[in-house]
Amino acid sequence: MDTNYSDLSLSKISSLMGIPDDEPDERIPLSIWIDNIKDYKIKELTDGDIAKLIRQEIFLDYIVPEAINRIEKNPLAGSLGDGEILESFSMVSVDIWKSEGQKFCKELKLLLEEFLMKLQSFKLDIPYHTERFDDLDQADLAKSIKKAIENLNLALQ
Template sequence: MDVTSYKIKEIEVELGIIYDSSSSESPLSLWYENIRDKFVYELKLGDVLRLLRQQLYVSYIVPKAVEYLQANLFAGEQYDGELVAVLSRIPFDTWGQNETLKRDLQKIISSEYLNINQRIWTTDSFRSNFLKDYDKLLKNLY
């Protein structure tokens, strides 16, 4: 079964996680309650970023993240390249044993190098930070 066709609450069941909906009224808890009935393929970029920052269900969420990167290497909600930054901080071994996914991401990352150099950056700092995250992600993949 394609992992993007799972609902978040189905992932919880598969992983043996017991969700307590009365645990908190924090913004993070309310957001999580809101996405539990969504399929992974329905998740918006912000949802994917939040789940990955929390390192929740990484092997289920990374395929959706790769879809976003295929559409735009500079995908982000708060800043350009945010998805690359988040993925660069996740050890590859937590992604699951998905070699096809790894190859797909390697291909995207490698083929977009020219676009990085041709991009007009707001500041040198943004370019520098993106390149650091890009290089770290690349090293994690190889």
């Protein structure tokens, strides 16, 4: 990725995009969560926060570069479970990839294809999770990666 947004906060991104900083709706957990993390720099967010922002399709232009950086360092990055960031890409709709994430589609697709190949050939460098990342986990992660690749292929058409 050429652009580094890791020093921006969600508040700063909102400001750059002309989105007003409204009070959170206390009835909506997502609104409360965003309010709690909005002043942290992207690089300070947890892996779980990055994955959730992707799943919620929030500021993908700013979040995807950080996600790619993290999974290049640790393919199993996540808070809820191993590979959470990788799995989150499979939950982004084709329409969103086409409209908001188009500039990342090709690079992300190539990266995911590489991870899938390494995962299936047992050559994926897993920094510290080897003991608890079993065959079922690998199969689930492979399924999510395939779904993400499929969505990215459709977005690139």
